[in-house]
Amino acid sequence: MYQLSNSIIILDGLGPKTQQRLNTIGIFNLEHLLFQLPTRYQDKTKLAKLNQVRVGDEVLIQLTIKYTEQVSTHKKQLLCYLSDSNHQNLLLRFFYFNQYQKQNFVRGDIIQCFGKIKMGQNSLEIHHPEYRLISKGQANLLEKTLSPIYPLTANIRQTQMKKWIDIALEVLQQSDLSDNFKNLTNNAMPTLKQALNTLHHPKVYDNIKQIANFKHLSQQRLIIDELCAQRLNLLKFKRKRKSKTSNIFKIKNNLIQKALNTLKFKLTKAQQRCINDINSDLSSNHPMLRLLQGDIGSGKTVIVIFACLQAIENGFQTTIITPTEILTAQYLQEFSNYLTPLGIGIAFLTDSQSAIQRSKQLEKINSDTVRIIIGTHVLIQTQVIFDKLGLVIINEQHTFGVHQYLSLVQKSHNTPHQLIITTTPIPKSLTISVYADLDYSIIDELPPGRTPTNTIVLGNEKKNKVIEKIKQVCNTGNQVYWICTLIEESEVLRTESATNTHNYLKKNLEELTVVLIHGRMHKHKKSNIIAKFFKGKIDVLVATSEIETGMNIINTSLMVIENSERLGLTQLHQLRSRVGRNLDASICILMYQAPLSYNAIARLDILRKTNDGFKIALKDLELRGPNEILGTHQIGITNMKIANIVRDRYLLKQVQSYSKQFLKLDKNKQHILITRWITDYNNPYDNI
Ligand code: ADP
Ligand code: MG
Helix, strand or coil: CCCCCCEHHHCCCCCHHHHHHHHHCCCCEHHHHHCCCCCEEECCCCCCCHHHCCCCCEEEEEEEEEEEEEEECCCEEEEEEEECCCCCEEEEEECCCCHHHHHHCCCCCEEEEEEECEECCCCEEEECCEEEEHHHCCCCCCCCCCEEECCCHHHCCHHHHHHHHHHHHHHHHCCCCCCCHHHHCCCCCCCHHHHHHHHHCCCCCCCHHHHHCCCCHHHHHHHHHHHHHHHHHHHHHHHHHHCCCECCCCCCCHHHHHHHHHCCCCCCHHHHHHHHHHHHHHCCCCCCEEEEECCCCCCHHHHHHHHHHHHHHCCCEEEEECCCHHHHHHHHHHHHHHHHHHCCCEEEECCCCCHHHHHHHHHHHCCCCCCEEEECCHHHHCCCCCCCEEEEEEECCCCCCHHHHHHHHHHCCCECEEEEEECCCCCHHHHHHHCCCCEEEECCCCCCCCCCCEEEEEEHHHHHHHHHHHHHHHHCCCEEEEEECCCCCCHHHHHHHHHHHHHHHHHHCCCCCEEEECCCCCHHHHHHHHHHHHCCCCCEEEEEHHHCCCCCCCCEEEEEECCHHHCCHHHHHHHHCCCCCCCCCCEEEEEECCCCCHHHHHHHHHHHHCCCHHHHHHHHHHHCCHHHHCCCCCCCCCCCCCCCCCCCHHHHHHHHHHHHHHHCCCHHHHHHHHHHHCCCCCCHHHCC
16 A cells, blocks of 8 residues: 555656656655645536526536537537437537547437536537446446546646546545644644545535635645645744854945945935845844845845845855846846946856856856856756855745755855845735744835836727837837737747737837747847847837746836736736836736626726735735636745635734744654645755
């Protein structure tokens, strides 16, 4: 018999390739499979009656085959006509099929099928149902419990995922799952085992609506578990760090004064306060572990620069780790703007560098010529040897877990000071509890003179107007960013549709430089285009949405977002924030394809009305339909599996008190809890 701690590689039909894919979504052993929860359920617990079904229902139904027919319109289709005992009809429609399948549909036979009811021309229809030929002795589709549908991540098929998770569930029935909450909650909640069983295979009487809203006791049980693990992890981290000594930076004003002289603006009070907080950490002998939080555009960069300057004054290097290459490029640009006038050199590391480029940069990093090093995770992974690392800055950007960069610490001189930057628009009270009371500074004031981006919502039929606007904007020397957000399944299709848009714009904007950038391009080509755009040599940049991550283009005063009705609020807010950084009033045009759903109207409307990241984040939660988001995370502090700190904020008080109690439990139990949820956790505490 298997153990929950067994690697997933022992499962039938699961090879090294699949193993690797599952590893990337945090599944290493059978226990991890248990925490891969369904996104929704199908009800195959009863047979529906044809005269009672409604369009849109997903039903299991048993009928008699009348006849089949093969038709060819532009493509071949197989039609199979069914009827019930009252001679009411249902049509099964197959767009792809084989002859064997066709021959198997025999007049008079009983068939069971499951699928979504659609309205056809002459009768109700189901397209590509799951079906069983009952007369031929095929097994019944009826189930005792609701059937889980798992998120299809990592290119795994539904049937495979289901099979493997079912095995894990079987193992679970005979295993002991460490469950510290049993004691902590006095049995007020289901055990972990019960909770998992319920969520994978709810009974018909279980409250599915509650599950869809993440309010089911079984979910609360898991959410608390996960949030406790996250918090415990941070608390341990913080505790350990507090016991370390770091390099004391003497606060000096020499470089700072020079930098201030080159600034074209005055620091806001909020910025000054954050700088003071950081300076006081840097000058103490305990390593700084501070969170700097501010909405996009609130002016975090200059604060970071000032921290770097203190490191330099004291002879130390600073490294800035960003989640994407594009952000690295952007930081490099921004930092050069600030630091080149001061004669400070910067090194950078990215995945797309050639071997020669990389070794050149590595050499610099290991020498005393460079004090600032910017890069992606490569900074952690490669054999980077710093000359004298004293300050580590992490740009969290919603995805980066605090534990991931700990290996960097080994590369540094004493325990380095650390600053985590986040744009996550969550309220202060949440920040404190989620980040486990890490020291934090919040920029609660935007730089003055910011004109909020004027947001316009336009239907696709008004494309002409947009073209006119683009001409206007470019005539005044500004740039335009056009985002294609087609959520096509394949990158090929996305590229194709972006290419079409690009051609359309080129044709209609002959006098302007219109350039396309997309995910399938070679990395070098991409960075070239971005560099050109930064330099103002491109008027209109057409980009597929996977490119967007973190571009900050000062000179862009018009952003057009295609198919905006298909994007989430937070995503739209982030995209929009990339404009509106210069003094000219900026415009964001949200284009949509009519008709809009009620929900889409509300989404676009809130964007029209406010630029406030926090308001938008809350509205986002409010608007998302329960079925739409089961299992996904709008705002993840780290990559959480089930919990969502904004949605689940009502549980945080409990989490705080439980994790405090956990801290008193033995280390092994803590380790079990943490590794259950933080699967790329690699017991880093021994290293710091
Ligand atoms: P964030 O990193 O928080 O998204 P940035 O640091 O990139 O924001 O700042 C956004 C823009 O605001 C930049 O163009 C920057 O030069 C400008 N800026 C920053 N601080 C101020 C200030 N105090 N007054 C005016 N402009 C500022
Ligand atoms: Mg910035």
